[in-house]
Amino acid sequence: MxxxxxxxxxxxxxxxxxxxxxxxxxxxxxxxxxxxxxxxxxxxDARVDTLGNIYRTKKRTYxxxxxxxxxxxxxxxxxxxxxxxxxxxxxxxxxxxxxxxxxxxxxxxxxxxxxxxxxxxxxxxxxxxxxxxxxxxxxxxxxxxxxxxxxxxxxxxxxxxxxxxxxxxxxxxxxxxxxxxxxxxxxxxxxxxxxxxxxxxxxxxxxxxxxxxxxxxxxxxxxxxxxxxxxxxxxxxxxxxxxxxxxxxxxxxxxxxxxxxxxxxLDLMSFLTAGEDECRAWPIQRGTKAQRAAGKIHSDIERGFIRAEVIAYADFITYGSESKCKEAGKLRLEGKDYVVQDGDIIHFRFNV
Ligand SMILES: Nc1nc2c(ncn2[C@@H]2O[C@H](COP(=O)(O)OP(=O)(O)OP(=O)(O)O)[C@@H](O)[C@H]2O)c(=O)[nH]1
Ligand SMILES: [Mg+2]
Missing domain, CATH: 3.40.50.300 (P-loop containing nucleotide triphosphate hydrolases)
Structure with missing residues (x-):
């Protein structure tokens, strides 16, 4: 911004x-x-810090x-x-x-x-x-x-x-x-x-x-x-x-x-990406759909969008890891029209 x-x-x-x-x-x-x-x-953004600590990631991007x-x-x-x-x-x-x-x-x-x-x-x-x-x-x-x-x-x-x-x-x-x-x-x-x-x-x-x-x-x-x-x-x-x-x-x-x-x-909020390489906050306007949000990361991901794998930040903190969230059924598969929520931890699947 x-x-x-x-x-x-x-x-x-x-x-x-x-x-x-x-x-x-x-x-x-x-x-x-x-x-x-x-x-x-x-x-x-304390969420980026917390995720960085959980994933032991040095690269934290705000x-x-x-x-x-x-x-x-x-x-x-x-x-x-x-x-x-x-x-x-x-x-x-x-x-x-x-x-x-x-x-x-x-x-x-x-x-x-x-x-x-x-x-x-x-x-x-x-x-x-x-x-x-x-x-x-x-x-x-x-x-x-x-x-x-x-x-x-x-x-x-x-x-x-x-x-x-x-x-x-x-x-x-x-x-x-x-x-x-x-x-x-x-x-x-x-x-x-x-x-x-x-x-x-x-x-x-x-x-x-x-x-x-x-x-x-x-x-x-x-x-x-x-x-x-x-x-x-x-x-x-x-x-x-x-x-x-x-x-x-x-x-x-x-x-x-x-x-x-x-x-x-500006009616902004952030979704998050998390992993060993980088934990990061991505500001988007409230109401942005998944495919558009993907374009914030890279235009290729928007173009080749397949689906978004989403975990709510609160669920991630409750269960402590991606695999535990999966077991508990807290990892959702969302399509291009899904309206991204503040604090969603997203992994985009795409194909170019
Ligand atoms: N007392 C007081 N003086 C201030 C304050 N803020 C700025 N000033 C003074 O006002 C004068 C102008 O401040 P600047 O920050 O240069 O103003 P500006 O809007 O950037 O001015 P231009 O770039 O010329 O358009 C300076 O002498 C500042 O020290 C304040 O909060 N209190
Ligand atoms: Mg000035």
């Missing part, structure tokens, strides 16, 4: 990026720098979240528009984490206004999509092969965007989604708010007024963090982090709180 850390200049994106990744990218004055900051985190932190627009209120490089970087991600400043501006010139920033940034995404939709409609008018279906779809998008509605608020069927894939619309992407609060406010969470503002923009997922303090904590050795988190009134670091929120936002 690739997440874009986005938001207005000086909202603390790079600080938050450091807090989430434990890296030390230069904070402040991004504008001078040309390249985005890139970083990965592993998603902790799901990963990749972050890209790009410079933000300076103008608020939509007058400047988003620059092309930023738009390109945002199109490339699976989800947007919008960092919103709730701490006092270091220069003291602009008071923080999270609700206004949430709306203003969404307006930028909407404007960028509207330009694309209008261009597409202009081209469709000249294209003899264009279907009414496609024209209707983009007209519907245009009407919504003109009414300042994000595309993520509309319902699309599979065919419509297919027609839209190439555009990678920004306002269609799942978005969450990372409210960057002063240290003193961290344990209070996201204020109701900000939650309402986000919900009003169809952004139900919000996380409060103090970029500055949590960046400092993320630089410490893991065993030292606990005390500092407790001092802030937190039970888990920003990284863990973010992962929970992002998995919820």
């Amino acid at each position: 690739k997440v874009g850390i986005v938001g207005f200049a000086g909202a603390g994106k790079t600080t938050v990026f450091n807090a989430l990744t434990g890296l030390t990218a230069e904070v402040g004055g991004y504008g001078a720098k040309d390249r985005p900051n890139l970083g990965n985190i592993k998603v902790p 799901a990963e979240v990749a972050f890209v932190d790009v410079a933000g627009p300076t103008e608020q209120g939509g007058s400047a528009g988003l620059d092309a490089k930023l738009v390109a970087a945002m199109r490339d991600v699976d989800a947007l984490a919008h960092v919103v400043r709730a701490f006092p501006d270091p220069l003291g010139t602009r008071p923080s206004d999270p609700s206004a920033d949430i709306a203003a940034f969404d307006a930028e995404l909407i404007l960028s999509d509207l330009i694309q939709v209008e261009n597409r409609l202009t081209r469709l008018k000249k294209e003899p092969k264009a279907t009414p279906r496609e024209r209707d779809l983009f007209e519907r998008c245009k009407a919504a965007l003109e009414a300042e509605q994000a595309l993520r608020t509309l319902d699309f069927d599979d065919e419509e989604r297919h027609l839209m894939t190439g555009f990678r619309f920004l306002s269609l992407k799942p978005q969450m708010i990372l409210l960057n609060v002063p240290e003193a406010d961290i344990s209070a969470g996201v204020p109701a007024s900000v939650q309402e503002a986000a919900q009003g923009r169809a952004i139900p997922t919000t996380v409060a963090m103090c970029g500055q303090a949590e960046m400092d904590i993320a630089q410490l050795a893991p065993e030292e982090q606990g005390d500092f988190l407790r001092d802030l009134g937190l039970t888990a670091p920003a990284r863990d709180r973010f992962i929970v929120a992002a998995y919820g936002l």
Whole structure:
């Protein structure tokens, strides 16, 4: 999963990026720098550790979240528009984490206004999509092969965007989604708010007024963090982090709180593969069928899918091994349409 850390200049994106990744990218004055900051985190999964211990496997592979932190627009209120490089970087991600400043501006010139920033940034995404939709409609008018279906779809998008509605608020069927894939619309992407609060406010969470503002923009997922303090904590050795988190009134670091929120936002879960060579978690969207899930491992396994041999994680722990699960009738043979469940330990049979 690739997440874009986005938001207005000086909202603390790079600080938050450091807090989430434990890296030390230069904070402040991004504008001078040309390249985005890139970083990965592993998603902790105790099931992978347990399976690794049972199989005595050294190679344990966790799901990963990749972050890209790009410079933000300076103008608020939509007058400047988003620059092309930023738009390109945002199109490339699976989800947007919008960092919103709730701490006092270091220069003291602009008071923080999270609700206004949430709306203003969404307006930028909407404007960028509207330009694309209008261009597409202009081209469709000249294209003899264009279907009414496609024209209707983009007209519907245009009407919504003109009414300042994000595309993520509309319902699309599979065919419509297919027609839209190439555009990678920004306002269609799942978005969450990372409210960057002063240290003193961290344990209070996201204020109701900000939650309402986000919900009003169809952004139900919000996380409060103090970029500055949590960046400092993320630089410490893991065993030292606990005390500092407790001092802030937190039970888990920003990284863990973010992962929970992002998995919820994207409706993700993991199936597992286990063996002497490797124990591994594979993130997939809830509702994914076995054949599609196999494609996460390799396209050949999806193409040549025969069946999935499935053991629920809880059963594996109860019986202790694959052979004992088999004896107890806990190893199931499932076909391509089986809906994979969180924690399924799967062995795919395939033929290419
Ligand atoms: N007090 C306080 N200051 C912060 C916090 N997070 C960031 N800052 C400060 O705000 C300024 C901007 O932080 P950055 O992380 O560089 O902001 P940015 O969003 O990456 O900015 P651009 O890359 O220019 O768009 C720096 O001076 C940070 O030290 C915070 O949680 N509290
Ligand atoms: Mg920055």
